[in-house]
Amino acid sequence: MSNRVHLDFNKALAVAVKAPMVKIDRAEFLKKNFLREVEPKMVDKIVQTSPIKAGVSEHILEKIARECIKYETYKVSTLSLGTGFGGVFGITADFAQYLVHVLRISQKLAYIYGYPSMISIDGGMDDATKTIILLFIGMMYGVKRTDEVIAKLSVTLAEQIAKNISREALTKTAWYPLLKQCCKQVGIKVTKDALSKAATKVFPVIGGVVSAGFSYYCFGKGAERLHETLRKNPVR
Known part of the structure; x- marks a missing residue:
């Protein structure tokens, strides 16, 4: 495998x-x-509360979710090495761009299924939010026990929203260590999968790893996995 290929999940995520x-x-x-x-x-009412609390039918929720998945999957499959993050920290350009769309679909599906805003007033993301996003990425990539944690997370967030408690209170829940444990596995799993797929390619690697076909297949499959989990465990 070419030594020009360099993946660092944490750096790529920070850029994305x-x-x-x-x-x-x-x-x-x-x-x-x-x-x-x-x-x-x-x-x-949907904006003030959530689609779930506003009484939107499951049919509509699923329709919008699948439209979002289709859109982001199409976008991620057309990634180009000539735009975006080329050369930043030596990170593969399309790997960072790929994570951008992973983050986008994670937020979209979260909002459809009752999660509060993931962006602060100044446009940033607090630590609790970043942890939730990592958990969603883990779900997309099949990290063990993430579905279990998301189920617990949805219940806890529903309680916190009702009581107007900050997401930072998640750190005080009994299952928070499990959440952190899952998150630690995310970078390892994502990087390993990407490198594994890249190693099987027969075409030259020119500073990039995620081919259009690989992106389309893995992204779509992962997004559907996350969608199914959130559908079964919405924030009510």
Whole structure:
């Protein structure tokens, strides 16, 4: 395998989080997607509470979720090494770009299934939010026990939202160590999978790892896995 290929999940993720297009504004996203499906009055309730609490049918939730998955899967399959993050920290350009779309679909699916905003007023993400995002990435890549943690997380967040408690309170839950344990495995799993797939390619590697075919297959499969988990465990 070419020594020009370099993957560092943590560095790539740090770059991806700062990308201008990575953060999804919750209110804007919900308005844009649900206005096509329900009355404007209901959209206001959706933004103020959540699609689940507003009483949106499961059929509509799934329809919008699949449209989002289809859109982001298409975008990630057309990645180009000539744009975006080329040369930053020596990270493979398309690997960082790939993570941008992983972050985007994670936020979109989270908002559809009742999660609060993942972006602070200044446009950043707090530590609790970053941990949740890592958990979602872990779910996409099949990290063990992430489905169990997401189920616990959804219940805890529902309680915290009802009581207006900060997400940082997650650190005080009995299952938080399990959440951290899952997150530690995410970078290892993602990097290992990407390198493994790259090693099987017969075409020359020119500073990149994630081919369009690999991106399309892995992203779509992972997004569907996350979707199914959130569908079964929404924040009510």
